[in-house]
Each structure stands twice: as structure tokens, then as C-alpha cells.
Amino acid sequence: MSSTLDKLETGIKGFDGLTLGGLPRGRTTLVAGTPGSGKTIFAVQFLAEGARRGEPGVYVTFEERPDDIARNVSTLGWDISSWQEQGLWRVVDASFRGEDAGIVVGSFDLDALIGRIEHAIDQVGAVRVAIDSLGAVFSRLGQRHEDLRLQLGQVAERLRRLGVTTVITAERRDDSAGVIDRHQMEEFVADNVVILRHTLDDERRRRTVEVLKFRGSHHQEGQYPFVIVPDQGIRVVPLHTLDLTQPTSDARVTSGIAELDRMCGGGFFRDSVILLSGATGTGKTLVASHFVASEEEGRALYLSFEESREQLFRNAASWGFDFAAREAEGRLRVMSLYPEAMSLQNHALRIDEALEEFQPDRLVVDSLSALERGGSRRTFREFVIGLTSLVKHREVTSLFTNSTPTLGGGTSVTEAHISTLTDSIILLRYVEMYGAMRRAITVLKMRGSTHDRSIREFTVDDKGVHVGRVFTNLSGVLEGRPTATESAMVEQMESRFEPLAFGPDLGDGELPR
Amino acid sequence: MAELILYVAGGSARAQRAESQVRAIIDAAGSNVRLEVVDVRADPARAEEAGILATPTLVRTDGPPSRRVIGDLADRDRVLAFLGFEGVRA
Numbered sequence: 001m002s003s004t005l006d007k008l009e010t011g012i013k014g015f016d017g018l019t020l021g022g023l024p025r026g027r028t029t030l031v032a033g034t035p036g037s038g039k040t041i042f043a044v045q046f047l048a049e050g051a052r053r054g055e056p057g058v059y060v061t062f063e064e065r066p067d068d069i070a071r072n073v074s075t076l077g078w079d080i081s082s083w084q085e086q087g088l089w090r091v092v093d094a095s096f097r098g099e100d101a102g103i104v105v106g107s108f109d110l111d112a113l114i115g116r117i118e119h120a121i122d123q124v125g126a127v128r129v130a131i132d133s134l135g136a137v138f139s140r141l142g143q144r145h146e147d148l149r150l151q152l153g154q155v156a157e158r159l160r161r162l163g164v165t166t167v168i169t170a171e172r173r174d175d176s177a178g179v180i181d182r183h184q185m186e187e188f189v190a191d192n193v194v195i196l197r198h199t200l201d202d203e204r205r206r207r208t209v210e211v212l213k214f215r216g217s218h219h220q221e222g223q224y225p226f227v228i229v230p231d232q233g234i235r236v237v238p239l240h241t242l243d244l245t246q247p248t249s250d251a252r253v254t255s256g257i258a259e260l261d262r263m264c265g266g267g268f269f270r271d272s273v274i275l276l277s278g279a280t281g282t283g284k285t286l287v288a289s290h291f292v293a294s295e296e297e298g299r300a301l302y303l304s305f306e307e308s309r310e311q312l313f314r315n316a317a318s319w320g321f322d323f324a325a326r327e328a329e330g331r332l333r334v335m336s337l338y339p340e341a342m343s344l345q346n347h348a349l350r351i352d353e354a355l356e357e358f359q360p361d362r363l364v365v366d367s368l369s370a371l372e373r374g375g376s377r378r379t380f381r382e383f384v385i386g387l388t389s390l391v392k393h394r395e396v397t398s399l400f401t402n403s404t405p406t407l408g409g410g411t412s413v414t415e416a417h418i419s420t421l422t423d424s425i426i427l428l429r430y431v432e433m434y435g436a437m438r439r440a441i442t443v444l445k446m447r448g449s450t451h452d453r454s455i456r457e458f459t460v461d462d463k464g465v466h467v468g469r470v471f472t473n474l475s476g477v478l479e480g481r482p483t484a485t486e487s488a489m490v491e492q493m494e495s496r497f498e499p500l501a502f503g504p505d506l507g508d509g510e511l512p513r
Numbered sequence: 514m515a516e517l518i519l520y521v522a523g524g525s526a527r528a529q530r531a532e533s534q535v536r537a538i539i540d541a542a543g544s545n546v547r548l549e550v551v552d553v554r555a556d557p558a559r560a561e562e563a564g565i566l567a568t569p570t571l572v573r574t575d576g577p578p579s580r581r582v583i584g585d586l587a588d589r590d591r592v593l594a595f596l597g598f599e600g601v602r603a
Contacts, residue, residue, distance in 0.1 A: 097564055105591055106531075106584030108567040111522030112553040112560045119557035141567060141583070 007217070008128075008165045011049025012042070014226065014236025019211055019219045024192055028156045028166040030134075033196035038207065038228060039169040041076070042196065043130035044069065045233040046167045048078045051088040056124035058164075060092040060117055062136035077231040090120040096140060104141070110151040114158050121162060129164045135171035156190065175199065191215035197223065201376045204343060209236060225345045225382065237345045237386060253362070253397050256294030257287065259467035260426075260441070263456070265449040268424065271395045272447070273388050275368075275418060277402040278428030282439055283458060284401040285312070286319060286465055287428070288364045291399050292332060293321045298361035300326075301354060301396075304336040305370035306403075312336070319464050333358050344374040344383040351387065355394055363391055367401040368418070384418045423447040428458065431471065440471055515546040515598070516575040522568040523554045527585045531569035534586040542598050573597065 007021035016022045023029050023046075033039045047057035061069060070080045083089035094113065121129065134152070141148055159166050168190060175197050193212040198205070208223035226236040252267035261267040268274055276284050285307070292300040293316075304312055312334060316323045326332035335354060342350070355363070365387070372380055391398040400422070419425060425445040431438045441458040443451045454470040519535050521528035532550065539546045553560040553568055563572065572581040573596045586592050 092561065093564065094566055102581040102583060103591075103595055104583045105595075106587035107527065108569065108584045109522065109525075109527065110567055111525075112520060112565040112568045112570065115522070115553045115557040116561050116565075119561070 010046055011053060012045055012234055012236070013232070014224075015209065015234070017220075018209070018224055018236055019214070020217075023165055023167070024214055024217055025165050026160060026163050027192060028159060028168055028190045029192040029194055030168050030170055030190035031194045031196060032170040032172050034172050034174060034198060037196040037198040038226075038234060039171075039196055040064070040069075040132055041073075041228060041233055043132045043167050043169050044073050044078070045076075047089065047128055047130050048073070048080075048083075048233070050128040051083045051086075054088070055127040056088045056090070057128040057130065058090045058092060058117060058120040058124070058126045060094060060113075060120075060129065060131040062094045062131070062140065063133050065095050066091045066093050075230065076233050078233075087124050090124050090126065092116050092120050094140075095136075107147065108141075108151075110155055114155055117155070118158070118162065121164060126164055129159060129166040131166065131168040133169040133171060201379060204375055204379065206379065207345075209234075225379075227343065227345045227349065229346075229349070235349055237348045249395070254294045255287070256290030256292070257465050257467065259456075260287075260443075260465075263441075263443045263452040263467065264424065264446050265451045268397055269448060270397050271392055272423035273391060273398045273400065273421070274424040274426060275400050275402055275422040276426045276428070277404060279404045279430060282428035282430060283460060283465065284403075284428060285315065285366060286460060287426075288366055288399055288401060289316045289319060289321050289323075290465055291362060292323070292364060293326070294362070296331075299330070299358060300332050300362040300364065301358055301360035302332065302334045302364045302366065303351065303354075304334060304366050305339050306367055307336070309334045309336045318462075319460075320462060321464075333360070339370045339374055344371060344379055347371065347374065348383055348386050348390070352390055355390065355396065360396055363396045363398040365398070365400045367403050369401075369403045381418075384421060388418075388421050419445070431457075441467055514575065515542065515573065517546060517548045517596075518563070518572045518574060519548065519550045520553050520560060520563070520565045520568055520570045520572070521550060523552055525568075528569055530585045530587075531571070534589055534592070535571060538589065538593060538596075538598065541593075571596070 006025040007019065007023060008025040009016050009022040010019075031039050031042050044059070047059055050057045059066075059069070064072075073080065080089055084091075092113075094116075117129070120126065137152065138148060156166070156168075172195075192214045195210045195212050197208045197210070199208075200206070207226050207228070209226050210223045211219040211221070224236055226234055229235050249269060249271050251270040252261075253270050254261050254267045255264070276287055278284050288302070292302055302312070307315075313323045323332060323334070327334065333354070335350075337347075337350075339347075368384070371383070374380065375383065388398075400418075422445075424443065424447065427440075427442050427444050429440045429442075431440045439458040439460075440455050442455040443453070456470050457468045459466045459468060517535065517539075519531060521531060535548060539548055551559050553565060567583045569585060570581055570583050571586060571592070572579060580596055582592050582595060
């Protein structure tokens with residue numbers, strides 16, 4: 001096997017990352033999929049992105065008429081006729097023009113087709129070629145698949161010698177494993193195979209792309225979700241396959257709450273993902289707001305899936321944070337979105353774009369659980385993996401909030417999925433004690449650091465959050481059903497004057513209120 | 514007057530076979546057939562215009578409808594019949 005082949009960047013967003021550089025240069029890649037899976041869009045986009053970069057292309061169409069193609073892709077924002085005028089686009093129209101009936105008598109070769117393609121390549125100095133589609137060739141020239149396979153193999157060979165990078169689309173009957181394309185052309189035509197799939201997953205459309213093989217060169221394995229976006233075409237959702245182990249950096253950032261930093265052993269790690277989980281009203285948004293306002297330097301991006309921007313600003317103001325001023329100074333951006341507004345894949349893309357554009361140091365997603373219903377369990381998990389990889393790749397300290405299903409606690413779907421993916425987990429819980437509702441905070445997990453394992457009381461006043469005394473002699477706090485041990489009452493009185501584990505500035509024996 | 518265009522790829526054996534078959538057809542049909550031979554290698558623009566994919570391709574253009582036969586025309590009678598040269602036996 002040769003060393004890594006030179007690759008041609010396609011320009012299709014996300015695809016070049018997936019293929020580690022693009023398509024193998026000077027070779028043919030078969031793009032196979034069931035009807036409606038996006039093959040033609042892929043082929044046209046391959047040429048369109050080329051044209052945008054000044055790389056001329058030739059489009060050989062066996063199925064659709066050139067006018068129909070031009071019309072269909074104009075909705076994606078591509079103006080083929082202008083590229084044609086600039087000599088960046090040539091069409092070889094091998095579609096059925098309905099003009100004459102024909103039969104096959106005797107043996108033939110595809111020299112005429114090859115000649116026409118070569119001619120077009122010559123005319124514009126093409127770098128890219130797209131042939132759409134293989135299935136249509138068979139239906140046009142029908143008989144004797146063996147012959148046709150050999151002939152098409154010759155076409156591919158010719159294109160190779162011309163040094164152009166080619167995409168050929170092919171139809172699959174269904175997505176069963178083992179059959180790449182209906183006519184089993186792959187060995188004859190292409191060293192490289194990409195599969196596009198289009199399935200229904202829990203009533204939602206799920207499109208994926210997979211690089212099945214690249215002969216002689218490396219690529220990412222597995223199926224990756226993509227979307228087809230108006231004005232852009234195919235966008236592969238970025239899922240960097242980072243190894244989610246220890247944070248790579250020891251650098252810490254503040255949570256905005258000094259006591260919480262101490263509980264975490266010094267603050268959050270800069271490139272970590274923190275899950276903040278609790279029932280509604282326990283103070284997640286407040287903690288998130290502290291985090292947003294934690295530094296004077298740097299920028300924070302707040303993605304709100306539960307409250308409107310106005311609500312958020314109002315609440316923040318009541319806690320003493322001036323978000324409006326921060327926003328005006330460019331230190332804060334708030335995006336308020338309905339979870340149902342788009343698919344999870346599209347949400348992932350939007351978030352990626354916002355991160356790219358705004359370049360924040362800190363990110364809040366409030367809440368992740370609001371997005372749970374946006375897809376099947378698998379899709380949601382994929383989304384969370386993708387999002388986590390995305391932010392770590394960009395080294396953005398990220399706080400994701402999660403609403404637990406019951407007021408007392410309990411495990412939510414989000415928690416079940418992502419507790420292994422996050423670096424830190426902070427829990428907020430209601431605690432019913434002596435006839436009043438109180439709140440508890442605890443750091444359940446802090447990967448890569450020692451941390452305070454106690455459960456502490458969490459209070460809120462007009463200056464924001466305060467973390468105070470440890471809830472001693474109680475069990476079941478996390479489930480929201482604290483049970484005082486026998487002598488707890490007495491010990492409570494006694495322990496009021498005990499110094500606390502983390503220094504005298506934490507709590508000072510005030511009467512519990 | 515019958516109009517035939519034979520599209521071939523250079524001087525390949527297949528092309529030669531097809532050409533000799535066509536000439537035999539013309540002889541049998543008498544002088545009422547005009548034949549043009551186009552080499553798609555030399556003139557790809559013509560091939561593009563006519564939408565030719567495979568070679569050899571024989572097209573009868575004095576329609577309607579125009580008719581085409583793809584291949585080296587091994588079965589002469591079948592070709593004759595399809596192209597509408599009834600009653601002519603080669």
C-alpha cells in the first residue's frame with residue numbers, strides 16, 4: 001500500500017475533515033445511495049465548490065436534463081450559467097433526449113462518451129468531473145452488464161490518466177449491508193466508495209455519510225450525520241473523534257463563585273465540560289450567570305433553550321449582573337432558541353457557527369435537557385458527543401445545565417447519557433428540612449482533580465449565590481429526602497460552632513434559617 | 514432519399530466491421546441512400562450534438578422518427594428491418 005495519497009479538498013463543509021483532507025486526488029470515488037439520499041447534490045456541490053475556487057469542472061449527466069439540474073440547484077444558491085460563462089463549468093449531456101428509438105445490435109464501446117468527456121475537460125481545463133449516475137447508464141445501454149462494466153472501467157481508467165478527480169454517483173436499492181451499488185460496479189469503477197444514507201429514526205429524517213473505503217489512504221470510519229441546508233448544500237455535522245480522557249490542560253478558570261471554585265479544588269479546568277444538574281428553580285441559571293460574569297476579560301456565549309433573552313437579562317439584573325452592558329461591550333452573546341425549531345444536527349451546526357464567529361472563552365448551554373426531545377436516544381447521544389468534542393477542540397470552558405425530571409432529583413435521560421462524557425458534574429438539590437425548602441450543592445465528579453466531597457448548603461441573596469455549611473448527619477440529601485440520623489438534632493446544635501473543613505470563611509455558625 | 518450517419522471511433526476493428534456492414538446495406542438499397550461517416554475522436558463536438566454515447570452508432574436521420582442502432586451491426590437483417598429498409602435483402 002502506498003503512502004497517504006494526495007487529496008483534493010472538496011470544499012463540502014465537514015466532509016474534508018471526515019476524509020482527512022478530501023477525496024483522493026486524480027482518482028474516482030463512487031458515491032452510492034438510495035433514491036433521495038443526496039447523491040446528485042453531492043456531485044453538483046463537488047463541482048460547485050470547485051468552481052468557487054477557480055477549479056473548472058465537467059458535469060456528465062445521464063439522468064437529469066441540464067436545465068433541470070440548473071433549476072434545482074439554483075435553490076441552493078449556485079448559479080451554474082454564470083460559471084459556464086466563465087469557463088468553469090461544462091456539461092456533457094448524456095441524458096435521454098427522447099428523440100430517437102434505438103436498439104443494440106452487436107458489440108460496442110463507449111469511445112464516443114469518453115471522447116465527449118475528454119473534449120469537455122480540454123475545453124475548460126477541468127480539474128473535477130462528476131458523473132451522474134451509473135444506474136442511468138445501465139438503463140440506457142441495458143444489455144450485457146459484463147460488457148458495460150468493462151466499458152465503464154475503461155472510462156474510469158481514462159479519467160485517471162487525465163489526472164482529474166472524479167465523483168460517480170450510483171444507486172442502491174436499499175441500505176442493506178454488503179451491496180454497495182445495484183449493479184455491483186465498485187470493483188470496476190472506483191477505488192474509493194462513499195455511502196449516503198437517508199433513514200427515518202424515530203420519525204425524524206436522519207442523513208448520514210460514510211467513507212466505506214479509500215484505497216491506499218486514511219479516513220475516519222463510521223457514519224456521520226449531515227444536513228442539507230438552503231444556500232449551502234450538504235454540511236457534514238462536525239464530530240471530532242477526540243479521546244475523551246483527562247483534560248489536556250491544567251489551567252483553571254473561575255466559576256464566578258469563590259466557594260464553588262474551592263469545592264472543585266481550584267476552579268474549573270479551562271478545557272472541561274461541566275454538567276450542572278438540578279430540578280427547576282434550584283438555581284442553575286443563577287450559577288450559569290455567575291459563570292458568564294466570572295471574568296472581566298474574554299467572551300461568553302449563552303445558548304438559552306428555556307428562557308427568552310429578555311427574561312434572562314431581567315433575572316440576571318435582579319441578581320446584580322448587568323448583561324445588557326456586557327452584551328453591548330461585546331463580552332457576551334445570548335442566543336435564545338426554541339429546541340423544536342430545528343433538528344439536533346442543525347442545532348449542532350448553528351452552535352459550531354456561533355463558536356466560530358464569536359470565539360468565546362466560555363459557553364453555557366441552558367439547558368441540554370431541553371434538547372432531549374429533539375431526536376431519538378441515539379441521535380441525542382450523538383449530538384452530545386459532537387457538541388462535547390466541538391467545545392474541547394476549541395478549548396471553550398463549557399457549562400451545560402440539565403433539568404432533572406422530578407423536583408426531588410432522580411436521573412434524567414441527559415444525565416444517563418452524558419455523565420460519562422463530561423469532566424465535572426455539579427448537583428443542585430432541594431432539601432426539605434424543618435418545614436422549609438433548602439438547597440444543597442455538591443461536586444459529584446471532578447475529573448483530574450481532588451474536590452470537596454461534602455454536600456453543602458446553597459443560598460441566594462441579592463448578591464447572588466453563597467455556598468455555606470455542610471449538611472452533616474443527613475443522608476438521602478441527593479435524592480431530595482434527607483433523613484436526620486438519631487441524634488442529629490442535638491449534634492446540629494453542637495456542630496454549629498465547629499470549624500468547617502475548608503477554612504473559617506465558610507459559614508460561621510449562624511442559626512439555620 | 515435515406516440519410517444515414519455512422520458514428521465510429523477512429524479505425525478500430527469494430528468501426529471497420531460496422532462500416533462494411535453499412536456499405537453492404539446501401540448497396541442492397543440502391544442509390545437512394547446517402548451515408549456520412551463521422552469519427553467521434555476527430556469531431557467530438559458532433560458526437561455531443563447528436564448525443565452519441567457508444568460507438569459504432571448508426572442513425573437514420575430522415576425521419577420522423579429518427580432511429581439509431583448501437584453496435585457493430587452484426588445482424589444485418591435486423592438492422593435493415595429496424596431502420597425501415599423493408600423489402601431489401603442484403
